[in-house]
Amino acid sequence: MSRRLFLIAMLGVLFVVFTLSMIELESLYNNYGMRYFLNEGFDDTGSRNLVTAILLDYRLFDSLFEAGILLIAVSGVIWISKHDVEEKNAQFMLDKYKTPDLFVTFSRLVYPLMLAFGFYVIINGHVSPGGGFQGGAIVATAILILYYIDGNKETNIGLIVTIEKIIYLLIILLASLSFFTRGEFFTNFFVPSANPDLKAIYLVLLNVFIGFKVALGLWTIFTAFLKEGR
Amino acid sequence: MNPILTFIVILIGFYGLSTSDNIIKSVFCVTIIESGVILLFLNLGNFEGGAIPILNDHLVDIVDPLPQALMITTIVIGSTVTALSLMLCIKIFHHYGTVEWAEVLRREDVKS
Amino acid sequence: MVDYILNLTLIEITAYALQFLLIFIAVAIVVHKNNGTIIILIASFSLVTASLYIINNAPDVAIAEVAIGSAIIPLIYVISISRQREFIVLDKAMDDFIISDNQMTGIGFILLKRFSDFYHLEINITNDPMLGKVESGRDQVLLEETNVDLIVTKDPDHEGGYLLKGKASSLLLNKLETMLDDYDNVRMIKYKDRDIGE
Amino acid sequence: MINIPILLIFLPVVTSILVYLFKWKHMNIVVLGSQLILTILAAIYFGHFYGQFEHTHLVLGGWDHRIGISLANDELSMSFIFLSIFTWWMVLAYTFKYGKTDHTFLFFLVFLQGVFLGLLQSNDLFNLFVFLELTTIIVTILIAYKKRGESFRAAIYYILLNTSGVLLFLIGIILIYFTFGTINIVYLHETLTPGDDTMVLRLSYILLMAGISVKSALFPVFTWLPKAHGAAQSAISALLSGLVVKGGIYLFFRMNFLYDNVGIHYGDFFYWVGALTAVVGVMFALSQKDIKQILAFHTVSQIGIIMMGLSSSDANTFYGGVLHTFNHAFFKSLLFLGAGVIIQVYRTKKVTEIRGVMRSMPVVSVFMIIGMLSITGAPFFNGFISKSIIKYGIEDSTIRYWILFAVNIGTATSFIKMSQIFFGPRTVSYPIKNMAQNFALFGFALGCITLGNFYIPFTESFFGIAYDQEFIHVGAFIDYAVTLGLGFMLYHFVISKDYKPIQNIRNFKLSFESANYVFIIYIVVMVTYFIWL
Structure with missing residues (x-):
């Protein structure tokens, strides 16, 4: 018990220090970034959604490795859950689980709506909230609903992973196209002075690729878990 | 005020990490800390009367979009960490028959 | 102080309420022993954070959190916890x-x-x-x-x-x-x- | 020419994905080819920018440098890039046969190289966070790669502890961003002045250092390292101990570079943290019987010695610490790889059971002995040079000098204990003839001897410091002989008896929650030291 009280005291010290620094921060607060993005953001990138502008243009390098983390995690989860024993032999877990009928009907209704919403979010990432990562996650959730409808669905994980890796290579290629058109790595391949509608082509393309990659990656992750839980 | 309340959430996460004896509980706590950090970043980026960072035709004061972009990255990172650690948890339970930290670390490595 | 409290807008009151709710859920997650309850708590934790993101003018982050944090993450938690209640015997x-x-x-x-x-x-x-x-x-x-x-x-x-x-x-x-x-x-x-x- | 850093990062990444996609038998040759291109590119880059590294600041996308992500190099980062490329050459050679069949392993291994090179070159704090987290995830997978209970347990300990540390790093970044409106390291270094020395800045420093301390396994939070490095395969252990853990050390001086002009006096604090790391690491190493555990705990103690050098304000001693990171990379990788070969043949990890290595594997033994001489600090080997530099740097303070001396004696004792594996009758035949493995051992051994004798041109070209002091004289030999003698006595009269306290230390295991507990205490101590003292 004294151990826990001491711990709470320690955390209390951290809390006090943080509170004091927050009070100090109010006078130091620097909003250079906010002003920059407000004034230049749209002209630079052609994206009305400034978050997408940052993710796909100003800090595209981060986003590439964000997708890379997903790629690595997918391969890692699959590797850890993979059995050396043939997969056919491993299909022995009980399948007592049965989705209620009402839920199945409801899922059938929701599934296409969700898929459509996901694609909407992906494609309109540069004008409204959303983008490749968010839309991809929604699409993955929609695919997850498919598993509720049919619990015994078979998925070819190997194929999905291969497609995912290829899409990642394509994303890298698309991101570095700008080097050949304007000599700068990882930005829009249209020059900054181009028409915003033209620049939107690049944003939509990249959003679609990232969306697919994220959707496939999350799909693989939960398929691996579902297999584990069966 | 809000950042301070969020920091309490982070501290609760750390409290959980340093008292929980269960592996799954520790993964929960890391999730809590991660959500807390995201919220802290957004709290600090937000200000009274700010608008969402999507430009309209008329110019208004928007909140800083950079923290939001960074936090999307953090959400993806956090979810992959959670997925990986939970997969490891499943394997540990299968191997050691328990997910208590103390028991798992105490089990001798038996080798033939 | 009293003036400050009286002049709070509805959004601000909601924000404070949600912040305190978040702390409450976090404490509940940390002290609870039953893993099954924690799953529900973690899903609600994720939803509360998502609403706080919206209040903090971050719709993009909120969409990401709802899509990942409220559907996929709780699912994998459920699977990994349910695996710990099973003992598989091959006859x-x-x-x-x-x-x-x-x-x-x-x-x-x-x-x-x-x-x-x-x-x-x-x-x-x-x-x-x-x-x-x-x-x-x-x-x-x-x-x-x-x-x-x-x-x-x-x-x-x-x-x-x-x-x-x-x-x-x-x-x-x-x-x-x-x-x-x-x-x-x-x-x-x-x-x-x-x-x-x- | 200025865009070469991008190639350095993406060439391994793309190669690794190709390896995963085309599971072709000769894929490891393709990997070696890309490795060759990488080496040539790094050499061209270094040759082109030598002496004018301030021009390497590359903002991706051509944006305002306060907004966009930028990459920057200097002599120090270039030296680390060459070190990592060399280490990957050797590890790829060591796993050459294995890589033919196991493409998943090769995929993770080569991907890690791209990420690590990115970590070394990145000039953006959040980008550093992404790379740190990516390294953590890949390393976790590599630790768990054997899929045995021991490795799963080490992997989850590693990922949870490191993630909580790295999240603290992120909070530090948040504070910096809202105070200065940017997270560009070089820009921050130029604009920060002593006038910026506020509590927010100090708190951000503490949080960044807390994350880095976990990553580089400093004193209270080193507990993940022995587990992880003991459980992984030997090639991975060599990579992690030799190089990846140095990513944390590298960030340590990158972050101190950021806060350079503020005037935070971190020297004394990190000296004592380093000293405690070194002493505790040696203590645990002395009690172990598992050959890989011994080596892993020695990594902890050597990191302590490195920190003792790095915390010095004197440039000579500081670069002595940097030089020791290099030397440690060579001899620790050599020892781990050699131990891997021995374990392969003897099928056991117990030091007490392995006998007669000299008779059965003379070549491997010679390389192992070179590694042991280096780590104990024998003259003409590389460990000697950097240890001497650090020793001369802290000579003024008697107690600091004796701590280093005690750590050296402990190291000597522990390797005298390990050297018993060479003697005795030949118990096994040595059927595995693997030239690639011997080549990797040879490469590291050559590195040990070369750096031990021709360190002056190396330090001159990379650190701009010429150590004109003559280290090798009669006193040095006497010093070494005394260390060995005391070490032997310590071994003979204390360690070999295996008293009860030693067994207790061996069986001491810090559980995960206690590790977090001491981590929080460590942060509070830092807060007390840096803010209220």
Whole structure:
């Protein structure tokens, strides 16, 4: 018990220090970034959604490795859950689980709506909230609903992973196209002075690729878990 | 005020990490800390009367979009960490028959 | 101070309420012992954070959080927790040791039932015909590579005897081994980890 | 020419994905080819920018440098890039046969190289966070790669502890961003002045250092390292101990570079943290019987010695610490790889059971002995040079000098204990003839001897410091002999008896929650030291 009280005291010290620094921060607060993005953001990138502008243009390098983390995690989860024993032999877990009928009907209704919403979010990432990562996650959730409808669905994980890796290579290629058109790595391949509608082509393309990659990656992750839980 | 309340959430996460004896509980706590950090970043980026960072035709004061972009990255990172650690948890339970930290670390490595 | 509180807008009041709710849920997650309740708490935690993101003018982050944090993450939590309530037994003996007359009343079943009640586990007995064909030397591989916790076979040295095969590293099997003292014709083999070198 | 850093990052990444996609038998040759291109590119880059590294600041996308992500190099980062490329050459050579069949392993291994090179070159704090987290995830997978209980347990300990540390790093970044409106390291270094020395800045420093301390396994939070490095395969252990853990050390001086002009006096604090790391690491190493555990705990103690050098304000001693990171990379990788070969043949990890290595594997033994001489600090080997530099740097303070001396004696004792594996009759035949493995051992051994004798041109070209002091004289030999003698006595009269306290230390295991507990205490101590003292 004294151990826990001491711990709470320690955390209390951290809390006090943080509170004091927050009070100090109010006078130091620097909003250079906010002003920059407000004034230049749209002209630079052609994206009305400034978050997408940052993710796909100003800090595209981060986003590439964000997708890379997903790629690595997918391969890692699959590797850890993979059995050396043939997969056919491993299909022995009980399948007592049965989705209620009402839920199945409801899922059938929701599934296409969700898929459509996901694609909407992906494609309109540069004008409204959303983008490749968010839309991809929604699409993955929609695919997850498919598993509720049919619990015994078979998925070819190997194929999905291969497609995912290829899409990642394509994303890298698309991101570095700008080097050949304007000599700068990882930005829009249209020059900054181009028409915003033209620049939107690049944003939509990249959003679609990232969306697919994220959707496939999350799909693989939960398929691996579902297999584990069966 | 809000950042301070969020920091309490982070501290609760750390409290959980340093008292929980269960592996799954520790993964929960890391999730809590991660959500807390995201919220802290957004709290600090937000200000009274700010608008969402999507430009309209008329110019208004928007909140800083950079923290939001960074936090999307953090959400993806956090979810992959959670997925990986939970997969490891499943394997540990299968191997050691328990997910208590103390028991798992105490089990001798038996080798033939 | 009173002025400040009276002049709060609805949005601000909501924000404070949600912040306190978040702290409350976080404390509940940390102090709760039952993993099943925690899952619901973590899903609601994720929803509360998502609403706070919206209040903090971050719709993009909120969409990401809702899509990832409220559907996929709780699902994998559910799976990994439910895996910890299961004890998977592979029945290779295929006779009345576990299942007699299509009813689970064999002596082996009663033994396993006692064992699982002790640990609040749910036994999951399978007898996959495909797995039965894998030759006996592969039992160790099966145990290591798949999620099977226990394999039941006939004892080749003992007429009418049975062998329970498990992993030496597992804590659960120690208890099962002590329970076996009451049974003369059941033995237990614990496999140690194969050293696969470097 | 200025865009070469991008190639350095993406060439391994793309190669690794190709390896995963085309599971071709000769893929490891393709990997070696890309490795060759990488080496040539790094050499061209270094040659082109030598002496004018301030021009390497590359803002990706051509944006305002306060907004966009930028990459920057200097002599120090270039030296680390060459070190990592060399280490990957050797590890790829060591796993050459294995890589033919196991493409997943090769995929993770080569991907890690791209990420690590990115970590070394990145000039953006959040980008550093992404790379740190990516390294953590890949390393976790590599630790768990054997899929045995021991490695799963080490992997989850590693990922949870490191993630909580790295999240603290992120909070530090948040504070910096809202105070200065940017997270560009070089820009921050130029604009920060002593006038910026506020509590927010100090708190951000503490949080960044807390994350880095976990990553580089400093004193209270080193517990993940022995587990992880003991459980992984030997090639991975060599990579992690030799190089990846140095990512944390590298960030340590990158972050101190950021806060350079503020005038935070971190020297004394991190000296004592380093000293405690070194002493505790040696203590645990002395009690171990598992050959890989011994080596892993020595990594902890050597990191302590490195920190003792790095915390000095004197440039000579500081670069002595940097030089020791290099030397440690060479000899620790050599020892781990050699131990891997021995374990392969003897099928056991117990030091007490392995006998007669000299008779059965003479070549490997010679390399192992070179590694042991280096780590104990024998003259003409590389460990000697950097240890001497650090020793001369802290000579003024008697107690600091004696701590280093005690750590050296402990190291000597522990390797005297390990050297028993060479003697005795030949117990096994040595059927495995693997030239690639011997080549990797040879490469590291060559590195040990070369750096031990020709360190002056190396330090001159990379650190701009010429150590004109003559280290090798009679006193040095006497010093070494005394260390060995005391070490032998310590071994003979204390360690070999295996008293009860030693067994207790061996069986001491810090559980995860206690590790977090001491981590929080460590942060509070830092807060007390840096803010209220």
